[in-house]
Structure formats: structure tokens, C-alpha cells
Amino acid sequence: xxxxxxxxxxxxxxTVAGLDEMGYAAAIFFEAIYWTLAGWRYRQPVRVSATFAxxxxxxxxxxxxxxxxxxxxxxxxxxxxxYSLSIFGAQSYAYxxxxxxxxxxxxxxxxxxxxxxxxxSAIAARxxxxxxxxxxxxxxxxxxxxxxxxxxxxxIALVIVVPCLAMWANLVSLTAAGLYVSAELNxxxxxxxxxxxxxxxxxxxxxxxGKAALFGIIIALVGVVNGSTVQGGAEGVGKVTTRSVVMxxxxxxxxxxxxxxxxxx
Amino acid sequence: MTMTDAHLSAEAINQANRPSAAExxxxxKVIEVDSLDWSFGPRQVLFDxxxxxxxxxxxxxxxGSGSGKTTLLRHxxxxxxxxxxxxxxxxxxxxxxxxxxxxxxxxxxxxxxxFGALFSSMSVSENVKLPLxxxxxxxxxxxxxxxxxxxxxxxxxxxxxxxxxxxSGGMMKRASIARAIVxxxxxxxxxEPSSGLDPVVSSALDDLILKLRDAMDISVVVVSHDxxxxxxxxxxxxxLDKGQILISDRVDxxxxxxxxxxxxxxxxxxxxxxxxxxxxxxxLAGD
Numbered sequence: 001x002x003x004x005x006x007x008x009x010x011x012x013x014x015t016v017a018g019l020d021e022m023g024y025a026a027a028i029f030f031e032a033i034y035w036t037l038a039g040w041r042y043r044q045p046v047r048v049s050a051t052f053a054x055x056x057x058x059x060x061x062x063x064x065x066x067x068x069x070x071x072x073x074x075x076x077x078x079x080x081x082x083y084s085l086s087i088f089g090a091q092s093y094a095y096x097x098x099x100x101x102x103x104x105x106x107x108x109x110x111x112x113x114x115x116x117x118x119x120x121s122a123i124a125a126r127x128x129x130x131x132x133x134x135x136x137x138x139x140x141x142x143x144x145x146x147x148x149x150x151x152x153x154x155x156i157a158l159v160i161v162v163p164c165l166a167m168w169a170n171l172v173s174l175t176a177a178g179l180y181v182s183a184e185l186n187x188x189x190x191x192x193x194x195x196x197x198x199x200x201x202x203x204x205x206x207x208x209x210g211k212a213a214l215f216g217i218i219i220a221l222v223g224v225v226n227g228s229t230v231q232g233g234a235e236g237v238g239k240v241t242t243r244s245v246v247m248x249x250x251x252x253x254x255x256x257x258x259x260x261x262x263x264x265x
Numbered sequence: 266m267t268m269t270d271a272h273l274s275a276e277a278i279n280q281a282n283r284p285s286a287a288e289x290x291x292x293x294k295v296i297e298v299d300s301l302d303w304s305f306g307p308r309q310v311l312f313d314x315x316x317x318x319x320x321x322x323x324x325x326x327x328x329g330s331g332s333g334k335t336t337l338l339r340h341x342x343x344x345x346x347x348x349x350x351x352x353x354x355x356x357x358x359x360x361x362x363x364x365x366x367x368x369x370x371x372x373x374x375x376x377x378x379x380f381g382a383l384f385s386s387m388s389v390s391e392n393v394k395l396p397l398x399x400x401x402x403x404x405x406x407x408x409x410x411x412x413x414x415x416x417x418x419x420x421x422x423x424x425x426x427x428x429x430x431x432x433s434g435g436m437m438k439r440a441s442i443a444r445a446i447v448x449x450x451x452x453x454x455x456x457e458p459s460s461g462l463d464p465v466v467s468s469a470l471d472d473l474i475l476k477l478r479d480a481m482d483i484s485v486v487v488v489s490h491d492x493x494x495x496x497x498x499x500x501x502x503x504x505l506d507k508g509q510i511l512i513s514d515r516v517d518x519x520x521x522x523x524x525x526x527x528x529x530x531x532x533x534x535x536x537x538x539x540x541x542x543x544x545x546x547x548x549l550a551g552d
Binding site: 043130133141143149 | 344400
């Protein structure tokens with residue numbers, strides 16, 4: 001039988017470790033912002049070229065898969081909306097649910113999950129490998145702040161790129177859904193577009209963009225914290241990469257719920 | 266001439282060029298370590314370390330595995346805080362410096378890590394240029410010239426376009442040294458420069474260290490467990506054992522030391538530790 005004292009001890013240790021990790025993530029976040037704003041004072045500005053390279057890697061290179069996923073989500077929502085609304089004979093209102101669901105929920109969340117899987121893992125693996133190979137130590141002894149050099153460009157890139165991808169996903173999803181709904185209901189695509197524009201408020205779009213920016217921060221910090229606390233060799237890199245993806249996706253879903261709750265009260 | 270003969274003659278040449286004890290003592294201190302202690306949790310790794318390195322001197326820090334030499338090096342290069350204790354580099358107390366002053370100080374030192382620590386996503390040339398690119402406002406052409414000069418000094422001319430994964434062990438170490446000296450530092454630290462290298466490559470690296478000291482007039486701290494290499498390049502040797510300095514003196518004095526543990530390390534003799542059976546059983550049981 002398990003010893004209750006040991007169970008409590010284990011819970012306590014995990015809680016402390018979790019809090020420690022959160023504190024570390026917060027410290028990294030504020031240090032990245034500090035270096036972004038004050039790097040020039042130390043003659044170490046955050047490199048624009050490094051930020052653009054990260055944006056290309058995380059955003060532009062992800063466009064094909066982002067487009068495919070967004071179109072699929074739009075079609076899926078259209079199919080399900082038409083089916084469920086047909087029970088009440090209200091198929092012509094399908095655009096209502098599709099517009100809100102895509103703009104406020106699905107686009108930012110699906111893009112967040114996509115980037116967490118695609119780029120969050122890459123960030124964690126890169127940093128973990130660099131830590132193991134003493135590359136991070138090398139930066140420190142050269143007088144190059146590792147947070148400024150490695151974290152700030154990634155953080156800035158993700159805060160810009162994930163909302164941009166979410167906006168793109170809005171366009172693609174709504175178009176795909178609109179084409180399907182128009183064909184099914186024998187109405188013009190233009191009428192669907194007008195209805196969608198009429199129902200959507202600017203606040204709905206901003207809510208999606210805000211969420212996506214928050215997801216970008218989560219992906220960057222989770223990747224960086226996991227990558228920089230790696231232990232062991234190649235096996236350690238694999239572990240932190242997996243942990244980073246699972247943690248990012250979990251946090252994105254929880255943050256989405258909290259954000260959604262707070263902005264609809 | 267055999268390899269050993271060549272090695273001995275190089276050692277003899279360096280010995281002849283070695284400054285006298287009085288000459289070393291008259292030079293300015295570039296490193297001063299004062300009462301440094303360090304513990305990892307309950308395990309104390311360094312005990313009351315007091316050490317100095319003088320201008321233009323090659324100091325080799327030796328010791329067996331787990332003796333604390335890498336931990337000491339990490340303190341010296343600012344990767345670990347000197348608490349409790351004090352470390353002065355180039356006359357600056359590292360514990361008392363502001364962030365800006367610490368960054369400025371780090372520009373004046375160079376470090377070559379045991380496994381190179383070259384950035385795998387950059388070519389050798391880009392690796393060498395990295396400190397220039399990040400810490401100076403030099404033009405690209407000037408950076409290219411400076412990087413090529415350092416690569417040439419380290420016998421890597423023509424290899425700048427290669428990626429680190431394309432380099433041999435010896436080339437990796439030399440590339441790492443080229444990066445360490447690209448900012449023309451006053452002090453460089455080399456971590457295990459000869460580990461994993463064959464004797465010929467290792468000897469060539471020793472020659473490079475001597476050449477750098479003489480050509481650039483820099484102080485060099487080498488952490489190593491290679492006795493032959495230490496005899497060849499060192500002005501002074503510091504031997505660490507179980508976190509304590511056993512001896513820190515000129516090469517001859519270390520060689521002729523009557524301390525048994527020093528001689529054991531220099532002659533690669535294992536120490537037979539007395540085992541207390543009760544303690545041994547307690548350790549196995551994890552009590």
C-alpha cells in the first residue's frame with residue numbers, strides 16, 4: 001500500500017517544481033521584453049534579420065498546411081452546421097454559427113495547435129541541443145545575452161505570426177464553408193459573404209487575434225523553458241520536445257477557455 | 266626524430282623561454298581568486314580556492330575527474346556566481362559589476378570549450394564572426410578579414426565555409442580557439458584542449474597555444490588532465506584534488522613535489538582507498 005506521507009511529499013515536490021517552472025517562464029518573458037526594448041542600450045539590439053528568419057520559419061513555411069487545415073475546418077463546420085440546423089429547418093442561418101465559431105474559436109486554436117506541434121517542438125529541440133552542446137554557455141561567456149539572441153526573436157515572431165495565420169485561417173475557413181453552404185442551399189456566394197460580414201463585429205475578430213497572440217507567447221515560452229532545462233543527452237532532447245508539444249497544446253486549450261469566458265462576460 | 270623526441274625538444278624550448286618566478290611575480294594579476302567555496306546541494310565541490318594568474322602567463326589547472334576543475338573554470342568565466350568568495354578578472358571584481366560592466370568584461374576574455382561549442386547551424390567562418398557581428402559595429406568586409414586572420418593563425422585557412430559537422434576533432438578545437446581570440450582578448454580559457462585528440466594533433470594544439478601567447482601577448486588558463494601537454498605549455502601548474510588546491514607552482518616545483526597525491530596524479534597511479542565495511546554496507550543500502 002502506498003505510504004500517504006510519500007504521496008503528499010510527491011505532490012508537494014511536483015507543485016514546487018511547477019511553480020518554479022512558472023517563475024522561470026515569467027522571468028524569461030520579462031527578460032525577453034526587456035532586451036527587446038533596452039537591448040540598444042547595451043549595444044545588443046534584437047536582430048531584425050533573426051526575427052524575420054523566425055517569422056519565415058514559423059509562419060510563411062507553415063502556410064500550405066495552415067491553408068489545408070483551415071479549409072478542412074471550414075468545410076467540417078459547414079457540414080455539421082447544416083446537418084444540425086436541418087433538424088429545425090433553419091439551414092439558412094448556418095452562416096451565423098460558422099462565422100462566430102471560426103473567427104472566435106477555431107482559427108486561433110487550430111493555428112495555435114498547429115504551430116505548437118510544428119514550431120514549439122523545433123524551438124524546444126533547438127534550445128535543448130544547444131544547451132547540451134554548451135552553445136548557450138558559449139553565448140554567455142562571449143557576453144551575448146542568450147535571451148536576447150535566442151528568445152526575443154522567437155517570441156516576437158510568434159506573437160506576430162500566429163495572429164497573422166489566424167487571420168488567414170479566418171479567410172480560408174469562411175470561404176471554404178461559404179462555398180459549401182452556397183452549393184448546398186442553392187444561394188449565391190455573395191449573399192453568404194454579406195450575411196457573414198453583417199453578423200461579425202470587429203470585437204469578434206479582435207478576440208481571435210488576441211487569443212492567437214497569447215497562444216504565440218505560450219508556444220514560445222513553453223518551448224524555451226523546456227529546451228533550456230534539458231537534462232541528459234539525445235534522450236533528454238526527445239523528452240523535452242514531446243513535453244513541450246503536450247504542454248503547449250494543453251495550455252492553449254485551457255487558455256482558450258479562460259480567454260473565452262473572460263471576454264464573453 | 267621520433268614524435269616523443271620532438272615533443273621533448275618543444276618542451277625544452279618552452280622551458281628555456283619560461284619566465285622566472287620573480288619575473289612572474291612582478292607582473293600584473295589578471296585573475297585573482299579569493300576564498301572561493303562552492304557546493305552542489307549538500308556536496309561541497311570547491312574548498313577555499315585561492316589562486317592568481319599573471320599577465321602573459323600560461324596556467325594549467327589539472328586534476329582527476331571530479332576534482333572540481335571544470336567547476337572552477339565555470340566560476341572563472343562567469344558562468345557561476347562567486348559566492349562565497351571573490352573572483353577578480355582583469356582587475357574587476359566579477360561579483361560587484363553591473364550587467365553592463367560584466368558584458369564589457371566578457372568582451373575582453375575568450376573561452377574555448379571542451380567540445381568546441383560551435384553553433385551547428387553556422388559555418389566555421391560565421392561562428393568565428395559571431396562575436397564581431399553581435400558585439401561590434403564593424404562592416405561585413407572588416408569582419409571577414411578579421412575572421413580569416415584568426416582562422417589562419419589557427420591553421421584553418423580555407424576551411425571557413427565548412428559546417429562544424431564537417432570538421433575533425435582537432436579542427437573543431439582550433440575553430441573554437443579562433444572564435445575565442447577573434448575579439449583580441451587579454452585572457453583566454455581553454456577547457457580540455459587535448460582531450461580526444463591523437464598525440465600528434467594534441468602536440469600541434471600545444472604549439473598553437475604557445476604561439477598565441479607569444480604573438481598576442483595574452484594570458485592563458487588551460488584546464489586539462491594531460492600531463493605531457495601541461496609540462497610543455499605551462500608556466501605554472503595548479504593541481505586540484507577533491508575540490509582543494511594541492512599545489513600551485515612552477516612546472517619544476519610541481520614535478521619535484523613530494524606530495525604523494527600530486528605524484529599519483531602526475532604518474533597516473535591509482536589511489537587505494539581504505540574501505541570501511543560498515544560504511545560500505547550503509548552506502549549500498551542507501552542509508
